[in-house]
Amino acid sequence: MNPFEMVVLIVAIVGISSVLKARYGVVRHKGEDIYVGSPREQADAQRLRGEVQDLKDRIAVLERIVTDGDRNRSIALEREIEALRVEKEAR
CATH class of the missing domain: 1.20.5 (Single alpha-helices involved in coiled-coils or other helix-helix interfaces)
Structure with missing residues (x-):
């Protein structure tokens, strides 16, 4: 895996995780994940x-x-x- 593919993979993982957090109502407050609901x-x-x-x-x-x-x-x-x-x- 070349460095470009690795960067794209990391960005995709971060993007997907932020979308899932938003979908399930989890926000980050003072370094801790909080479920908003x-x-x-x-x-x-x-x-x-x-x-x-x-x-x-x-x-x-x-x-x-x-x-x-x-x-x-x-x-x-x-x-x-x-x-x-x-x-x-x-x-």
């Missing part, structure tokens, strides 16, 4: 991000409830959680 997919992704953040907030509150406060309440809560776990396994 359709507006509906973006809305779903944003909704899911919000749900994940809400769940993280709820977990933080539950951790604070369990770890803070008096020891007796914590022990009672542990027993309730264990009872629910056993009940779920029994089903």
Whole structure:
């Protein structure tokens, strides 16, 4: 393969890959490929991000409830959680 054919092949590969990236909605942002998707997919992704953040907030509150406060309440809560776990396994 002579150098001219190699240059043409490299240019063709780069061109085809950029067309495929554009076709499938992938853009390069700060050195990383990001899938853009359709507006509906973006809305779903944003909704899911919000749900994940809400769940993280709820977990933080539950951790604070369990770890803070008096020891007796914590022990009672542990027993309730264990009872629910056993009940779920029994089903």
